[in-house]
Amino acid sequence: MNASPAGPDRHEEGTHVLPARVLLGTAGALLALTAVTVVTSRIDLGSFNVVLALSIAGAKAALVAAFFMHLRYERPFQTVVLVSAVFFAVVLVGLVVFDTTRYQPDVREAEAAARSRAAAVPAR
Amino acid sequence: MSAEEIPAAGRSPFLGVQFPSMARQLETAKLGTWLFLGSEVLFFGGLFTAYAVFRANHPDLFHYAHHFLDWRLGALNTTVLIGSSLSAAWAVRAAQRDEQRGLRAALLVTLALAGVFMGVKALEYGHKLHNGIVWGAGYRPSAEILAALPEAARAATPDHVGVFYSIYYLMTGLHGIHVLVGMGLYLWLWRRARAGHFGPGYYVPVDMVALYWHIVDMIWIFLFPLFYLV
Numbered sequence: 001m002n003a004s005p006a007g008p009d010r011h012e013e014g015t016h017v018l019p020a021r022v023l024l025g026t027a028g029a030l031l032a033l034t035a036v037t038v039v040t041s042r043i044d045l046g047s048f049n050v051v052l053a054l055s056i057a058g059a060k061a062a063l064v065a066a067f068f069m070h071l072r073y074e075r076p077f078q079t080v081v082l083v084s085a086v087f088f089a090v091v092l093v094g095l096v097v098f099d100t101t102r103y104q105p106d107v108r109e110a111e112a113a114a115r116s117r118a119a120a121v122p123a124r
Numbered sequence: 125m126s127a128e129e130i131p132a133a134g135r136s137p138f139l140g141v142q143f144p145s146m147a148r149q150l151e152t153a154k155l156g157t158w159l160f161l162g163s164e165v166l167f168f169g170g171l172f173t174a175y176a177v178f179r180a181n182h183p184d185l186f187h188y189a190h191h192f193l194d195w196r197l198g199a200l201n202t203t204v205l206i207g208s209s210l211s212a213a214w215a216v217r218a219a220q221r222d223e224q225r226g227l228r229a230a231l232l233v234t235l236a237l238a239g240v241f242m243g244v245k246a247l248e249y250g251h252k253l254h255n256g257i258v259w260g261a262g263y264r265p266s267a268e269i270l271a272a273l274p275e276a277a278r279a280a281t282p283d284h285v286g287v288f289y290s291i292y293y294l295m296t297g298l299h300g301i302h303v304l305v306g307m308g309l310y311l312w313l314w315r316r317a318r319a320g321h322f323g324p325g326y327y328v329p330v331d332m333v334a335l336y337w338h339i340v341d342m343i344w345i346f347l348f349p350l351f352y353l354v
Contacts, residue, residue: 001312001324009230015150015220015324017217017220017221018213018216018217018234019319023213023214023217024210024212026210026213027206027207027209027210028162030209031203031206034199034202034203034206034348037348037349037353038195038199038353041195041349041353041354049353050354053349053350053353053354054346054349055352056349057345057346057348057349060345061342061344061345061346062303064209064338064341064342064345065338065342066336067213068209068210068212068334068341069334069338069339074154077155078154078155078158081155081159081161081162081166081198082158082161082162084162084163085161085162085163085166085169086165088166088169089165089166089168089169089172090169091170092166092169093169093173093176094179096173096176097173097176097177099179100180100181101178101180104180104181
């Protein structure tokens with residue numbers, strides 16, 4: 001990276017100080033969303049409960065990153081680092097879960113078949 | 125003549141020799157810290173994968189095991205961590221505005237709230253270990269804790285509940301180690317703040333430790349609903 005006018009030194013004149021109401025507002029929103037996630041988890045929505053809880057957690061994480069971690073006021077590169085790490089973590093979880101839900105029944109079937117074959121062979 | 129003895133003509137003692145300016149030093153620290161935080165996300169990502177695989181294959185286990193987790197303590201700890209993130213961000217703001225008293229107070233509040241979090245965690249772990257709610261094959265729930273279960277849960281006890289607790293202790297334990305590291309860092313920051321090291325010209329450590337602290341908070345934001353609620 002070279003020191004273009006929009007480069008690393010553009011904060012030279014002063015740093016971005018977050019206004020108190022932004023910090024307090026972020027904390028308030030996080031507490032409110034915590035209450036929402038507790039309340040909604042008491043309602044039985046079947047498998048949608050997990051989706052909803054993770055969506056609320058994702059929204060809370062985005063608030064923390066944007067304001068407390070001041071990504072909203074930084075050059076985009078720091079956001080790229082975080083988003084790409086989260087992306088690859090999600091790819092990891094997603095592919096592995098896809099794989100296990102697709103093939104685990106086959107594995108169990110094969111294990112059961114192997115057990116019944118072993119039981120059929122008389123012990124020497 | 126060592127580097128420290130070179131007369132610092134307008135050069136801050138906290139500016140590394142390799143940096144042309146304080147601003148460049150801050151930007152470099154941010155980049156390095158964010159790369160570290162990216163690796164932390166992937167580090168915990170592996171454990172979230174283990175959680176997802178076991179949950180996908182044994183949903184009954186997860187529904188059963190979370191009867192032993194008290195969501196009120198989880199919610200209390202979530203609130204405590206959000207408060208500590210607020211004070212961590214406040215410390216950065218105070219350093220940028222040269223409010224020395226506010227900075228020291230915010231650092232101490234962050235440290236204290238981290239201590240409260242670990243105290244609640246110690247209560248939870250202590251109660252579980254006392255009642256045989258242990259990881260893996262060591263899982264032997266006491267009669268007392270089983271009696272407290274709802275009727276429906278007692279009727280259908282799944283096998284391998286210890287596996288759930290292996291994941292629980294590993295994920296919350298690793299998170300707890302991160303909180304302990306954060307407490308050490310906040311103690312260090314507070315001592316440096318008392319020595320008057322930080323101000324608008326130099327607040328890199330306050331800002332970078334806060335970034336680390338926020339990611340620890342962020343991970344708990346996911347752990348809380350996944351273990352205590354759903």
